[in-house]
Amino acid sequence: MIHVIGAGLAGSEAAWQLAMRGHDVRLTEMRPGQSTPAHTTAGAAEMVCSNSFKSDDPNSATGILKAEMRRMDSLILRCAEAARVPAGNSLAVDREVFSTAVTTALKGHPRIQWEEREVATPEPEVPTILATGPLTSEPLAAWLAAATGSDRLHFYDAIAPIVTRDSIDMDRAWMAARYDKGGADFINCPLDTEEYGRFMDALLSAERVPLSDVDTPYFEACLPIEAMADRGRETLRHGPMKPVGLDDPRTGRWPHAVVQLRQDTLAGDHFNLVGFQTRLKWSAQKEVFRLIPGLGAAEFARFGSIHRNTYVQAPKVLDATLAVKSIPNLWIAGQLSGVEGYLESAAGGLAAAFAADRAVRGIETAPFPPETVLGSLLHYLAHASPADFGPTNAMLGLLPPLPEGLLDLRGLKRSGGTRAVKAAKGQVHRERSIRALEEHLRQAGESA
Structure with missing residues (x-):
């Protein structure tokens, strides 16, 4: 049994990925018994601030991240596509339809046990993914700060x-x-x-x-x-x-x-x-x-x-697989880990599930390649300067630099200007990202 605490974007994705890999999952959500200043429902994956999963541009950071998540059969993206509303080149959803679809999928899965209660302290002997989000309840946040010896950090979100x-x-x-x-x-x-x-x-x-x-x-x-x-x-x-x-x-x-x-x-x-x-x-x-x-x-x-909103000091607390360094069998996913954005939160849930699955099966875990958008985001969480650390979105700037001379930048600038350069760089990043992800998944499959 693996315990996932929190049924937001990250927790929902993590629970689904683990169940699809054959694990029994206990998914605990404190709502509706204990609500938050922002939530209004008891459903999974409630989107409170916006209804957008950002740009679908295939050469943008969020477009590439979506492609990576689709390669790993993301429940969140599948439900988002089914609930899509017109939003230009962005993926935006009907929040209620989207949340209902995610909730129905989770509650209908035979390996997922849904329970509604507030958790103040995880069970140390049970592998656990903590995905309680930026509005983590005070008792659990206090336990996490004490257990990791790390200060909690905060920011205001509107x-x-x-x-x-x-x-x-x-x-x-x-x-x-x-x-x-x-x-x-x-x-x-x-x-x-x-x-x-x-x-x-x-x-x-x-x-x-x-x-x-x-x-x-x-x-x-x-x-x-x-x-x-x-x-x-x-x-x-x-x-x-x-x-x-x-x-x-x-x-x-x-x-x-x-x-x-x-x-x-x-x-x-x-x-x-x-x-x-x-x-x-x-x-x-x-x-x-x-x-x-x-x-x-x-x-x-x-x-x-x-x-x-609350988040942890990720460079001190987490490694690049989202595992808590000082506490065995505990992973933190979603905005609590220091990522910002619905898409990034769901991706973090997927990554934590990937790591927990391998750990429970006794297989060595490995971070996602830094050439992938997901891997670069998790690498930032683990290796950023603690003094300067703050929540971050997926960005092409987090990826390793492209090899010098790979693109004819002067020619691109002459023919199409800055926009052409950005598009070309994005396309190369996308191709490199998908190749790196597929090789990572292939190696993971062989080691399993």
Whole structure:
């Protein structure tokens, strides 16, 4: 029996992978008896902050990571594809349909025993994958910190609001692609200079939810909209409100700024404000976001919110297989391990299951090759500088450099510029990644 604690993205993937490898799995989830500040259901793999698994570009880090996970038959990606909603060149899902599909698969597997209770301390004699996420309960987090002799680290993460589709004024808004990529899947609400100025004035003066720990930082890749605005009045126009490539059909020109909304349900009745995660009070969200043209009568299906996330000091605590160095038969997967993002969390669950499977069967474990996106991410967790460590997404920059002279960079720059260089590098990384993964899986199969 292998114990998986937490039925989020990482825990769900880990439990499924272990069961498919012939192990009996006890999957423990504390919800609904013990909930969190962000969750609203008792289902597996609930996506609370966003409904997106990021870019499908085959030459991007997330596109390559998806290809690697598909090679290993990821349950999370299979359910995500079945729950896909229009989102240009990104994989976004209907959250409820997706969670239901994952929950049904897990509860229907004969080797998975689902139980609902809070775990304060893992059983030392039972191989365990700890995948309780960034909202790990206080008793378990305290045990982990004491058992590993490591300080817990925290950051604040925020959630964007969702509005109903029929409350959006399409006489002001229009449908278009996001940054000229994919189909016309996003609703675009344009702002001229005066409208942007009024919006900024209201946003900067709006009442915010107090933070319980003012020394805890925000996660830089997912800043609240008002925190970005604090850095300068033009910051949003170069970030989530960037109008590049979006011709307003009424004027034929790019607007001064734009707010984009992405479909959140298969029915298309709910849309979320892309990049508008916030800690504004709910009453302030109504006032401020209704200043956006097209959202003057917006009805909120869910308001934005903020919560504190926990992660471990991975370079001190984990090796590159996600095994806890100081505690035998314990692995940590998902955002608790120091990765950031739904896709990365699910990939971590897969990697932890791969390692636990081999350990339980008495086979030497080996990290995924650093030439793979998954391997490079886990290598970063294990070998980053402890002083500078922070949560990270999958990035091509984590991969080993390509051999010098492999690409004619000068020729690519002359013919296609920076975009051509990036695409070529991404393609080579992708080919090298898949070859390395397949060789790793082949060797693993032979040793089994």
